[in-house]
Amino acid sequence: MTKPRERPSLRLEVIPATLEQQPILANLLELYAHDFTEFHNLPLKEDGRFGYADLPCYWSDPARHPFLVRMDGRLAGFVLVKRGSEVTGRDTVWDMAEFFVVRGYRRRGIGTEIAHAVWTRLPGQWEVRVMESNHAAHQFWDRAINKFAGKTIPCLRVERGRKCWLLFSFESKPRI
Numbered sequence: 001m002t003k004p005r006e007r008p009s010l011r012l013e014v015i016p017a018t019l020e021q022q023p024i025l026a027n028l029l030e031l032y033a034h035d036f037t038e039f040h041n042l043p044l045k046e047d048g049r050f051g052y053a054d055l056p057c058y059w060s061d062p063a064r065h066p067f068l069v070r071m072d073g074r075l076a077g078f079v080l081v082k083r084g085s086e087v088t089g090r091d092t093v094w095d096m097a098e099f100f101v102v103r104g105y106r107r108r109g110i111g112t113e114i115a116h117a118v119w120t121r122l123p124g125q126w127e128v129r130v131m132e133s134n135h136a137a138h139q140f141w142d143r144a145i146n147k148f149a150g151k152t153i154p155c156l157r158v159e160r161g162r163k164c165w166l167l168f169s170f171e172s173k174p175r176i
Contacts, residue, residue, distance in 0.1 A: 012110065014079065014117040017066040019059045025066055026055060028078050032100040039134045058082075065122070069101070069114050076110065077101040079118050085127050087158050087167050093125040094172075112144040119148055119172040126172055132157065132164040145170055
């Protein structure tokens with residue numbers, strides 16, 4: 001009888017990105033934006049890039065936090081977090097501004113581990129917004145947030161301008 005293959009243990013690191021690593025984040029944001037064009041009309045600029053105008057703010061604004069994600073030392077994604085809600089206007093909540101896992105690391109539970117690491121690092125009230133048309137992201141966040149909270153956290157449908165969001169609101173308590 002053969003033993004089932006075990007998933008090799010991967011070492012996850014969610015690391016604050018330094019100013020020197022801004023070009024790395026800019027490159028990863030291009031991959032993220034490309035993936036996002038499936039749900040949102042993001043035009044390419046004339047230089048062939050999508051760009052992310054707010055990226056420099058993540059090193060000049062103390063309410064913003066850029067993170068790089070590594071699995072066993074290899075780049076696996078990024079997370080951009082900021083204070084202040086894009087949807088409700090509440091300025092004291094943490095907002096999951098951008099969240100990206102490289103395709104090769106998806107569907108293995110790694111995204112959930114990354115999200116949990118960020119929520120644990122930054123306790124307080126959180127909002128995670130998902131474009132209504134992004135069904136896969138909605139399912140991911142629903143599972144990740146409910147697992148973290150230990151209970152069902154319902155999402156609310158919110159319209160802002162011409163955009164419809166599904167909004168999760170929950171609290172991350174300090175871990176002792």
